[in-house]
Amino acid sequence: MTERRPGQWPVDHPVHLDPDPAPVVQEATQPPARIVVPVPDVRLVVTVDLTNEYATHDDVSRALYEQTMRASDCHTAIVRLGEAAIRKHLELPRAIAGAFFLSAQRIEIHVPAGTRYAYFAVRVRQELVQICADHSRMVSSLRTPG
Template sequence: MTEHRPGAWPVGTGPGPGPATAVVDDAPQSPQGPPVEVPVAEVRLVVTVDLTGRYDHHAQVSHDLYEQTRYSTDCHTAIVRLGEDALRVSSGLGSAIASRFFLVARSVEIHVPAGTRWAYVATEAQEYMRHYAADHAQLLNRTRTPG
């Protein structure tokens, strides 16, 4: 019986070739040139959320926002289109949008209908995103071990 140490395979039974099946490569090796650089185009992922439909309750807007963003794990830009109904029935849309995108999007664009009083939603979302990002950074700093 062959001697077997923990973590070692007995000769001839391991995952690699045994001693009797040595591979000999007689083919001449081709000289290697400089590495080839392949240009890669910059790709920016964009998530578009459309909340311009008919809404009667805040819960409908929140559900629709969640459903349209639940598979958006990482993106460069998030574009959120808001309609009159969504803005009328839903308070706190800036906070809701910020909480969905503050960790996954580098930029968030909020489109509201022209000539409405709802333009503050974009500013509100930016403010919440700054607060959420700062809070997240503090949380990470508290949970990291020193050293």
């Protein structure tokens, strides 16, 4: 058995070092040129179609939910409304604003032609302002831990 411990070099094979090693010259390398990949200006649009005939309030709510559940983030939300949806769902402006207030930068409401339902987009905008104000109050009232 040898007298060395694990991790020691054996004494009978010494490592010979050159007393004057030649200096290693590394070539100055320039950093690679930056590659710029152009990103196109893409605006994602979600279209919700509520122009079908609906029998109840729940039918309209279900259709709105099914069409918006995967709309996580978009630039513009276009909501097409039919007369049946407007008549059956009295809280539709709040439901539309609630579905898109954190995910869409812009909400467009398309209603049937004529001035009869022209107020609907204004009501959605008012609901959106209220929901955003409530959300900002809630966020500002949260305390940071610690």
